[in-house]
Amino acid sequence: MTAKKIRQSFKDYFENKNHKIVSSSPMIIKNDPTLMFTNAGMNQFKDVILGNALVKYTRIANVQKCLRVNGKHNDLEEVGHDTYHHTMFEMLGNWSFGDYFKKEAIEYAWEYLTEILKLDKDRLYVTIFEGNSSEKLERDNEAANYWGKYLPKSHIIDGNKKDNFWEMGNMGPCGPCSEIHIDIRSDEEREKVDSLTLINKNHPQVIEIWNLVFMQFNRKIDGSLENLPQKVIDTGMGFERLCMVVQGKASNYDTDVFQTIIQAISTITKFSYGQNSQRDIAIRVVADHIRTIAFSIADGQLPSNTKAGYVIRRILRRAVRYSYTFLEQKRAFIYRLIPSLVDSMGEVYPELIAQKKMMQKVIKEEENSFLQTLEIGTKLLNKKIQEAKTKNKTTINGVDVFILYDTYGFPLDLIKLILHEQNMKMDKASFDAEMSKQKERARNATTIETGDWIVLQEGDTQFVGYDTITTQARILRCRKVKQKNTEYYQIVLDKTPFYAEMGGQIGDSGQLIDSNGISISIIDTKCENNLVIHIINQLPENLYDTFNAEVDARKRRATECNHTATHLLHEALRLVLGTHVEQKGSYVSSEVLRFDFSHFKKVTEKEIRQLEKIITKKIRQNIALEEKRHIPLVEARRLGAIALFYEKYEENVRVIKFGSSIELCGGTHTTSTGYIGNFRIISEFSISAGIRRIEAITAEKVESFFYAQQDIIHNAKMLLNHTSDLLQSIKKLISENILLKKQVETYNREKTIFIKNQVIKTKKQTPSGINLFILEGFFPASIVKDIAFQIGSEFTEKSYFAAATVAEGKPLLTIMISNDLVKNGLNASQIVREASKIIKGNGGGQSHFATAGGKDINGLPMALKEILNKVH
Ligand code: ATP
Numbered sequence: 001m002t003a004k005k006i007r008q009s010f011k012d013y014f015e016n017k018n019h020k021i022v023s024s025s026p027m028i029i030k031n032d033p034t035l036m037f038t039n040a041g042m043n044q045f046k047d048v049i050l051g052n053a054l055v056k057y058t059r060i061a062n063v064q065k066c067l068r069v070n071g072k073h074n075d076l077e078e079v080g081h082d083t084y085h086h087t088m089f090e091m092l093g094n095w096s097f098g099d100y101f102k103k104e105a106i107e108y109a110w111e112y113l114t115e116i117l118k119l120d121k122d123r124l125y126v127t128i129f130e131g132n133s134s135e136k137l138e139r140d141n142e143a144a145n146y147w148g149k150y151l152p153k154s155h156i157i158d159g160n161k162k163d164n165f166w167e168m169g170n171m172g173p174c175g176p177c178s179e180i181h182i183d184i185r186s187d188e189e190r191e192k193v194d195s196l197t198l199i200n201k202n203h204p205q206v207i208e209i210w211n212l213v214f215m216q217f218n219r220k221i222d223g224s225l226e227n228l229p230q231k232v233i234d235t236g237m238g239f240e241r242l243c244m245v246v247q248g249k250a251s252n253y254d255t256d257v258f259q260t261i262i263q264a265i266s267t268i269t270k271f272s273y274g275q276n277s278q279r280d281i282a283i284r285v286v287a288d289h290i291r292t293i294a295f296s297i298a299d300g301q302l303p304s305n306t307k308a309g310y311v312i313r314r315i316l317r318r319a320v321r322y323s324y325t326f327l328e329q330k331r332a333f334i335y336r337l338i339p340s341l342v343d344s345m346g347e348v349y350p351e352l353i354a355q356k357k358m359m360q361k362v363i364k365e366e367e368n369s370f371l372q373t374l375e376i377g378t379k380l381l382n383k384k385i386q387e388a389k390t391k392n393k394t395t396i397n398g399v400d401v402f403i404l405y406d407t408y409g410f411p412l413d414l415i416k417l418i419l420h421e422q423n424m425k426m427d428k429a430s431f432d433a434e435m436s437k438q439k440e441r442a443r444n445a446t447t448i449e450t451g452d453w454i455v456l457q458e459g460d461t462q463f464v465g466y467d468t469i470t471t472q473a474r475i476l477r478c479r480k481v482k483q484k485n486t487e488y489y490q491i492v493l494d495k496t497p498f499y500a501e502m503g504g505q506i507g508d509s510g511q512l513i514d515s516n517g518i519s520i521s522i523i524d525t526k527c528e529n530n531l532v533i534h535i536i537n538q539l540p541e542n543l544y545d546t547f548n549a550e551v552d553a554r555k556r557r558a559t560e561c562n563h564t565a566t567h568l569l570h571e572a573l574r575l576v577l578g579t580h581v582e583q584k585g586s587y588v589s590s591e592v593l594r595f596d597f598s599h600f601k602k603v604t605e606k607e608i609r610q611l612e613k614i615i616t617k618k619i620r621q622n623i624a625l626e627e628k629r630h631i632p633l634v635e636a637r638r639l640g641a642i643a644l645f646y647e648k649y650e651e652n653v654r655v656i657k658f659g660s661s662i663e664l665c666g667g668t669h670t671t672s673t674g675y676i677g678n679f680r681i682i683s684e685f686s687i688s689a690g691i692r693r694i695e696a697i698t699a700e701k702v703e704s705f706f707y708a709q710q711d712i713i714h715n716a717k718m719l720l721n722h723t724s725d726l727l728q729s730i731k732k733l734i735s736e737n738i739l740l741k742k743q744v745e746t747y748n749r750e751k752t753i754f755i756k757n758q759v760i761k762t763k764k765q766t767p768s769g770i771n772l773f774i775l776e777g778f779f780p781a782s783i784v785k786d787i788a789f790q791i792g793s794e795f796t797e798k799s800y801f802a803a804a805t806v807a808e809g810k811p812l813l814t815i816m817i818s819n820d821l822v823k824n825g826l827n828a829s830q831i832v833r834e835a836s837k838i839i840k841g842n843g844g845g846q847s848h849f850a851t852a853g854g855k856d857i858n859g860l861p862m863a864l865k866e867i868l869n870k871v872h
């Protein structure tokens with residue numbers, strides 16, 4: 001059975017059992033501060049499980065793209081070394097929200113595996129929760145009994161809290177679980193070693209394939225458990241592992257899920273898979289990581305320096321590191337695997353096809369830049385090694401290694417490898433000390449302590465902000481948040497006009513006014529797990545009061561102008577540059593709008609004007625907003641709404657239409673384009689390979705922008721004697737300036753020769769036969785320097801030039817000494833430094849030529865005397 005058929009059979013089976021088949025949510029999570037990546041099929045149902053969102057279907061099944069590379073689930077270091085953990089993998093799952101529970105969950109899993117896929121019953125084992133006395137949790141006898149219908153007692157194993165009590169994170173839904181394991185070793189091996197001794201022991205052929213979670217509790221921040229409003233079934237089965245079992249292979253990488261990619265790696269690197277264990281690890285790492293990177297980019301997450309982007313960058317670097325070290329790849333090649341990946345997975349995940357070119361470009365650029373780091377790092381490290389070796393040392397300083405690792409991003413294992421090859425070590429203690437300092441810094445910067453919600457009143461928030469910016473409201477819940485040294489509160493209202501930061505638009509701010517007229521500022525509004533959270537610095541006196549919630553109108557209106565303008569810009573870009581332009585991100589505030597999009601070259605000045613013209617024309621046409629709230633996604637698409645590939649949309653969506661601009665959007669907008677008033681692009685630049693950013697302003701901001709420009713022009717005209725033709729005047733000024741410069745040069749040259757000759761004429765000799773050349777008077781510093789050097793080259797022996805001059809009102813000392821005198825011990829730099837004290841200045845230079853500036857002109861004669869005193 002091919003992977004494709006297995007995936008389909010799962011969906012078909014659960015559809016037959018009345019499950020709604022939903023699509024995978026994006027792998028990158030944008031609106032949840034507690035989670036960066038989807039790490040299980042249940043993530044997209046978190047709100048439903050927590051009771052923050054309504055249950056639309058009580059039975060659901062899907063295939064979810066997951067990523068386990070940080071936080072509670074982090075399998076990164078296993079990947080490549082074992083054959084059954086991936087960074088990105090597909091999880092097959094079925095859910096029941098208050099519908100069926102343990103009995104049916106077990107029945108379905110058993111039937112699907114043994115009747116549909118016909119797995120050997122004798123090789124299946126299950127684990128159940130043994131209970132935990134300190135938390136007063138009982139053994140899951142219920143699950144054990146249901147399994148007893150299908151399996152002998154010897155195949156039902158008790159498991160501890162770590163393996164059989166599933167938790168999403170430190171807080172949130174949890175409950176006992178039951179895992180299904182399979183032993184796929186040969187019969188002889190099974191004879192020799194009992195399967196029971198290998199379960200949960202990291203044996204590559206005795207592995208867990210499916211986990212059935214029976215969620216019945218919610219863990220609170222203080223660690224205590226409370227019952228969930230409704231019981232939930234949440235199951236997850238690793239698709240790649242299932243393919244291995246069904247296809248009778250010994251490793252996930254031997255299935256058709258990975259074979260195309262592995263062959264492509266072999267073709268490029270000329271190393272075939274299965275020949276050498278070290279190289280096989282590297283091949284597996286690359287085969288695994290290319291999927292993660294490609295899916296992330298397709299989901300809109302590019303490698304970068306912060307947060308999720310940084311995690312992705314590190315994964316890519318891990319792949320480069322392995323292929324650099326073990327597959328002899330010194331040049332970028334991972335991007336060349338994209339076509340094979342798209343071939344093998346594009347049909348199921350069309351976002352890969354759409355983003356193919358983009359993925360290649362981004363990956364290639366990342367690879368190249370990291371390879372460069374490796375090259376620079378290797379050089380630096382070798383230099384440190386050489387330095388240590390010349391001092392007969394065998395260890396190098398841990399601080400140096402840390403800098404290499406931290407500042408240059410040079411991987412630690414590669415450092416160790418290079419040191420090992422050169423018979424060197426690093427001083428671990430000093431490295432560890434730096435590392436812990438760094439961790440401390442990071443911890444201080446990020447710890448946020450969030451208290452439990454205090455629920456004052458049950459209920460959901462009604463958002464009224466599309467229609468009004470003030471309303472009466474009551475507080476539903478509140479909690480305290482501590483971050484670094486500050487404390488603030490978050491509150492949820494029963495009704496709110498406040499727009500929570502989402503879809504690139506910033507959150508509203510405003511006031512909460514109590515019945516006595518006392519107001520509290522709402523600093524920001526954010527969205528978390530479907531809750532609209534208002535951020536305030538202090539709690540109102542009476543939490544149960546009825547308040548007036550008022551949005552800051554000026555800021556909201558300015559933001560709306562920028563949001564509507566963003567839509568017009570999006571449409572205009574596709575018109576002017578082409579339909580390859582896709583939104584890659586946007587930021588809309590009251591000050592500015594920012595729009596990121598795919599495009600491979602700079603947007604020209606001409607194109608920028610075209611964009612501005614199209615948009616300002618639409619503003620003048622004063623096109624009215626047509627808003628469609630809550631229409632089915634299919635209908636929105638039929639209307640021609642632009643949807644983003646990587647966004648997950650609800651079944652019912654909101655459509656924002658201004659004439660021919662039609663977008664799916666949850667943001668707030670002006671009621672007609674006329675309010676925008678004006679639009680100007682203020683910058684355009686590249687933010688990463690193939691992605692450009694436009695920043696623009698609207699309304700009053702444009703007015704201020706133009707006034708500032710006008711003032712510049714006006715002032716320039718004033719400076720040029722109130723000229724009426726500014727350009728002509730500037731041109732004239734430039735050509736006059738060129739002419740004057742030439743004249744000054746000629747004049748200076750002539751003057752230099754004249755003065756130099758004067759100096760030579762007045763040359764004196766000391767008793768010991770040294771020629772003294774002295775210059776005093778008002779001269780530009782450049783002339784003095786020229787004279788010094790000319791005399792220095794004409795009189796190469798026994799010559800001593802000393803100048804005490806004034807340039808632009810400041811005293812200047814200059815000394816030039818011939819080399820024979822320098823050899824005899826005279827040092828111009830030293831002499832000038834001493835003498836400069838007299839003119840209240842300082843200076844220096846080389847031993848044959850030095851200068852010093854100062855503040856006190858009156859000191860010049862004394863300083864000169866001091867200088868001349870050095871020779872006799
Ligand atoms: P394991 O102990 O093998 O790491 P887990 O207990 O972390 O698994 P769950 O969180 O229960 O796994 O996830 C459900 C299923 O997803 C597992 O039974 C397994 O088949 C699959 N799975 C989990 N992690 C990975 C991974 N990193 N790569 C591939 N499949 C995975």
Ligand code: MG
Pocket residue numbers: 073075
């Ligand atoms: Mg795990």
